Amino acid sequence: MVVSSRNIFEVTSEFLEKHLVQFYQLDKVELGQESWTLKNWEKSLDDTGYKLFCCLSKDEELIGFILVHSIVQMQQAHLLKIVIASPFKRLGIANKMFILAMEDLARLGVNNCYLEVGIDNFSAIALYRSLAFTILTTKKKFYKSGKSAYAMQCFFGGLPQLNLSD
Numbered sequence: 608m609v610v611s612s613r614n615i616f617e618v619t620s621e622f623l624e625k626h627l628v629q630f631y632q633l634d635k636v637e638l639g640q641e642s643w644t645l646k647n648w649e650k651s652l653d654d655t656g657y658k659l660f661c662c663l664s665k666d667e668e669l670i671g672f673i674l675v676h677s678i679v680q681m682q683q684a685h686l687l688k689i690v691i692a693s694p695f696k697r698l699g700i701a702n703k704m705f706i707l708a709m710e711d712l713a714r715l716g717v718n719n720c721y722l723e724v725g726i727d728n729f730s731a732i733a734l735y736r737s738l739a740f741t742i743l744t745t746k747k748k749f750y751k752s753g754k755s756a757y758a759m760q761c762f763f764g765g766l767p768q769l770n771l772s773d
């Protein structure tokens with residue numbers, strides 16, 4: 608199954624309100640201890656700094672999402688979550704969602720993306736490396752579980768896939 612960019616779009620607060628439980632459930636299944644509570648998801652509806660993009664199947668099933676917090680004054684996006692449902696992994700969907708979200712943010716003046724990732728989250732680290740992220744530092748005991756994280760960053764100039772012309 609190939610997902611086209613047409614299946615990926617920015618989520619409005621109305622759409623999120625209607626599908627909140629689906630986002631909450633996918634987050635919980637894929638991120639476990641690090642997932643948000645339903646209350647966290649509800650609060651995100653009021654935060655204008657968040658940008659959420661999702662990918663739906665043709666049956667309108669939630670396949671994945673990317674959530675970023677943009678700090679436009681610092682020209683920086685903070686990637687908070689990128690999640691793909693297990694049956695849809697390794698199809699290039701996370702890559703497509705990231706590029707579309709960053710193209711959108713680049714139009715607002717953002718030129719780099721920052722994130723933290725668990726040091727044992729090998730698939731996510733591989734995804735970020737494929738998107739030209741480099742490790743800045745290790746944050747010891749970053750997560751509630753005591754697990755450490757890498758802080759990583761990429762500058763959009765290093766992303767050949769990003770179309771910055773429009």
Ligand SMILES: CC(C)(COP(=O)(O)OP(=O)(O)OC[C@H]1O[C@@H](n2cnc3c(N)ncnc32)[C@H](O)[C@@H]1OP(=O)(O)O)[C@@H](O)C(=O)NCCC(=O)NCCS
Pocket residue numbers: 637638687688689690691692695696697698699700701702703724728729730731733734735737
């Ligand atoms: C990390 C995650 C989002 C990747 O999503 P995905 O749609 O499977 O990733 P893509 O198919 O776009 O992969 C793009 C590239 O990333 C790398 N990559 C992704 N997953 C990988 C894996 N399991 N092993 C090795 N490389 C991997 C590869 O270079 C891949 O390109 P290729 O398939 O041509 O080799 C997904 O595994 C996931 O949802 N994990 C659980 C949630 C999570 O931990 N999110 C990150 C923290 S918020």
